[in-house]
Amino acid sequence: MNRNKLWISVIVGLSLLTYTCKISRNAIKRDAEGKIVVNTAPSPAYLSPKESLESIHLPKGYHLELVAAEPMIHEPVAMVWDGNGRLYVAEMNTYMQDADGTGEMKPVCSVKRLEDTNGDGKMDKSVVFISNMVLPRMILSLDDRLLVNETNSNHIYSYRDTNGDGVADEKKMVFKNDAINTSNLEHQKSGLIWNIDNKLYVTVEDKRYYYEDGMIKSEKLYDGPGGQWGLTNDNYGRLFFSQAGGEVPAVTFQQNPMYGRFDFKDQFNEDFQAVWPIISTPDVQGGLGRLRADSTLNHFTASCGQSVFRGNSLPADAIGDLFICEPVGRLIRRAKVTNTEGKITLKNAYEKEEFIASTDMNFRPINTATGPDGCLYILDMYRGIIQEGEWTKKGSFLRKKIEEKKLDKNIGRGRIYRVVYDGMKPDKTIPRTLEMSSQQLVSHLSHANGWWRDNAQKLIVIRGDKTVVPELKALALNTGTPQLGRIHALWTLNGLKALDNETILKVLNDKDPEIRKTTIWAAEEKVVKGDDQLITALGQMTGDPSADVRFQLALTLRFSSSEKAQDIIKGLLVKNPDNEVLATSQKRYQGSLDARALSKKNAELLSEADKKLVYEGSLIFKQLCATCHGADGKGVAIGGKDMVAPALAKSANVTGDPEKLIKILLHGLWGPVDGKTYPDMMPSLGANDDNYIASVISYIRNDLGNKAPVVKPADVKKVRQENSKRNKPWTKKELEAAKK
Template structure:
């Protein structure tokens, strides 16, 4: 994609039934009318929508419009359009209604249905589509139904309005799980992103879905999922996640999570890309004043979320393909160029020490961005005082003081949806995909707006009418005049979704002139590779010498599903041809770790090999020696022979005290409870033996009691042999088993 232009205006024409004009900046020019200046007088009181628009700073030519606001909407979080451009808004109406988060789990949230009946870009009709929900967090339109997931459950239901009154009157389950979801509101799943590959992805949980016969069929992602709040994809099916908790602006965009996890420290310059540039003092930062610059602005991203790749056709072409991510604490939206070189993807802020969109209104809380049906960018603004959940705003904390002193807790029940437009470019027409005959949808696979292409593909697959297969085959093979490469790509994946791909289609596409078609054909050939199909393998052999890094990367990933000797020879040939290729080398490591996850499980895979070996040895020892008294999984026994090791046994958390117990034993009541057996001393065993038992107990059994603990805590629980040795030497004169009272007293002294 061209990112630099000469002086003046460049008009780019795209054919999609109508002609669309784009305007592009010279990359060397300052796109802002004035330099960035930090306001030391932030707007605290909620402003009417028209007044709030005046607080924004944008590049020249861009303008925000209010699409919807209170009282039509309240606490909006996520959007989804159906094929006729009717807008569904997920609202978390019980989120942080006071600083304590009172009543947060009450079923009082809703999905609103909004419509623009006069086509002026503003919503003028609304209805409560679904009522009495618990903090709805995921939403996706499929056909005439809306799929919805609520907080604290993995269940997903489809809702439909069958009588046209704007309210759902039909509800059916499309995915159900006996497990109960748990965790902070901020740390549960988001997404339901129907990707180019016809899998529906989400964040946090290691699962993706396939929509089949009206149900969501789950597929486990062995190496885990990615991200926190927000999920998007580009024109070629590359997924983009971000992790707000570790202050990560973007992650997971090197390879599909199906193949494992691959991150590069230099995927963006952390010092530059992690820095954030508000235009207003931002005192309400989790972490305190140390997170602020001398001018009282937030120095580093802390709540990146709601990202999108802009794929519309009604903003400057220079924006197309850029990564947009919201930062609600900084009151900004970041714009980054996405570059793929040698198969590796990197991000870079478009503006030096500046942001694409910023506001001086402290109530501007952007949480999601989208490419809309009209080809413009949409921004969801919760427009509220508090954005952090109550866990991070406890009384006595820095954040609590800022919230209360500035009255941020008083701004609730508002919300805005903005549309970003550009001077001289009219927003596109409204689609009617749901009402068009199936054959008519095929032409939209060539549309310059990615929203139309995605939704045409999805609708064709949901309808599952095989009469369009032949025209789709011709389009995918490039036999239809005027078909674009992206149109061919969508036609191919639509055929995949219709289960209408065969070798007669795939084999010529494996050597197509377009690299992205070759890459997609490799990806789609995996069912044949799993069967070690000789004809497909022979065709793939020619791609070992391909000049496209994207093709080579996908070839290596897809060969991982094949077991044939020929496949292994191709892998070896790739290594020999590109021995220092960073992406290929990284993929080898990711695939290796994925196999370790299969063997050891995700929790053990994250450990270094010596530590993992220790945990596994400890599991064997525990099962043969300790389980008799403590229960096979540390849950205790009905006869109370010994204390349970899950949940109640506090000393598991303290290394030195639990080492003492292993060395010298434990007698008497434990935490006020009497047990029939005493813990015998195990000090005659080696330091390595004792460390192994404790590593299994602490890392595996203990972590079940603390599933919310992060990886840093998980690493901390590991006991090293030298730590056992140190306690052994420290207590060398000990001859009697310890008592609970002695250990608790020692623990208190350590804290002092």
């Protein structure tokens, strides 16, 4: 096909103007007591963009504007802007096109490039930038290159349009990993965000990445961060993950996962876990246990696509708030983030209400982001089914609801909105940063909109342009410039490998605690390598008045082999016995070290083949199973009393009959376990080979406080063959009866 024909002729000016309406005027219906009146009989029918906008409710003063819709985009899942403000949208065109997910892995998906050529906030040009892909899931713009990762693959490619026709004609592998990902597509990594520390982070796996000499390289994290679909960072580089499988809306935000992972049970409470839809929620995989008497979803179950708002075109009180999508509930949560002596807690910004809620059954918000115009953007996959085929099998609670409502018929659409505030005009400046000099980019490090700051830092680091080092040092040391500009200057120097000791020692004494904290973090590579001058200087900061600074001090010194560094950490713990974050982090880290030492000792008793099996199982468990069962096998219980799945640590169910475990992993498990009903089912892992199943079972039987013989691939093969006609999950009752 001629590339010019790939341009999609979507002249949407008048239609988009029609769709742009201030829906905050459309008040939520309430009863005499002021309680929201829920729509208990919503229609599953397709609504036009205009009709759907009118079904979406926001707080007073806020409204939505339509940025793009079908036929310009279809099945959108992720979005990023390049330095010139062009919006790239990953489309999973094969995702759940029927209730069985038929043809999901066909290579017919795309990445579109959209443009707003006149700065009115509405996309008026669209082209298929990349075609013939398998469910693209991670995208990141570099300079004029776009990084992309596809489902089932661990490779990362860069794509570039070299002749200006809008279509990528250059494809280069920038990260190579031949391992095939066999996990369910909901359990594979997402993210690939360029954080302020110049590291690229993803969910699930215990790796982070960085850019060097045109290639992407990886380095191992101490712990896997968890999370599933969605990853975001705040103005200071704090990361926020979401864990839909464990029904936990936010995790791993107390510290960077490079230092290990821990969460507080009370980092948010049961009230935060409760969600407040304005529509009946029949299609929840947790079944009736996840519904209130009024038929609405009672708890986060599909949290995803979160972002911290960092723009300048909404009220100042929105900056730093965490927005979390809940597509099953057709809503978006706005969370206030509070720092108390270094401990981060979350609270709903509204009382038993949500920031955004819709009565349109096909409204499926799955991603959010701060745009170049300073507004909050929302990506709506707009479809009927939002759960992958593993949870929609015949006989399941979900399948019945899908067929009743004909949700499988609503496919192939998608919308992008931006949140606008009455009286505040979005920035109409069309970015042209790809053509800017590095000197011009330095000025944008102090921009009021985080998108501009991030983009300027990233471009300077990618270019490796050290001619701006003097300007960056001057900016970092200038106490009269905005705090965030100075922080970005420090990290840009770090990315250029030009952050010298002279600069570090000066800013370690800065009056601003965030500057001091950033400096300690940015100097970490030098500290870990044993720079005695810096370690000595850090040792003088143990009495810093900021709990955040003291905590970062302990984290930065954690992996230093210097005896002096370890003595500083011990001194911090003695001086701060009541600092919950510092004490808990160090206790969790030490406990992890002890557990790893014990695992290594136990592994030495195994044969080489069995040792390899257990090791492979440990990797799978930490990336997949820990989401629901907990990294330590003790279950996940954050923000409430109930766990989403049974504990596996020191469990007779794990060390007992291995055939039951094989059956569960091959076909799944639903229903009560030992008298307790959990809100989700154990999905089938039977699409994986016998070695995969055997390795996972062998790991949980030889770690997590358990000790039992390993399971061999041949054992799995035998059980698989004996139950080859099985096409539904087991119940505990069935498993028990089968052995009598």
